[in-house]
Amino acid sequence: MKLSAVHHVAIIVSDIHSARDFYVNKLGFEIIRENYREQRKDWKLDLKVGDGAEAIELEIFAEPNPPGRVNRPEACGLRHLAFRVEDVEGAVAELAKCGIECEPIRYDEYTHKRMTFFFDPDGLPLELHE
Structure with a gap:
């Protein structure tokens, strides 16, 4: 198996409106698609980061009431x-x-x-x- 590139990175946010404003309006990422997923009661916002062959997707999941992020000590993971x-x-x-x-x-x-x-x-x- 040869892994050739990172396709996407997924993050969970607490508020879709704040996340969209931050990542789209302030950081300038392009929206690929945005969907409300009724079965999960969440939003999924897919953004394009970069251009050409090096572009990746940033998947943003707005989950209802996600647990807070651990700061110190840092947890395993991203x-x-x-x-x-x-x-x-x-x-x-x-x-x-x-x-x-x-x-x-x-x-x-x-x-x-x-x-x-x-x-x-x-x-x-x-x-x-x-």
């Missing part, structure tokens, strides 16, 4: 979601215009790239990485 950017300082400035605060930019001593973190409306850590 730690954070990282997005590649060409210019981390420029991306931080764009986020600031949308009212989204980022941690101070730091240098990753292993990748030798600059990076920072910010959070979605439910506290999921998101990373910008050059």
Whole structure:
């Protein structure tokens, strides 16, 4: 078996309206499809992240009353979601215009790239990485 790429990443959010505003209006991801699933009483929002062959989907599930995210100590599972950017300082400035605060930019001593973190409306850590 040869796994060739990541197709999608799925996250659970507590509010579809806040998530749509954040991921579509502020981060600029394109909506592929959005469905209310009556049998599960939830929303599923599929977003396109990136372009061309490197594009992946971000599946957002808005579940009724999901348990809160564990912060410390961190639980097993998804730690954070990282997005590649060409210019981390420029991306931080764009986020600031949308009212989204980022941690101070730091240098990753292993990748030798600059990076920072910010959070979605439910506290999921998101990373910008050059």
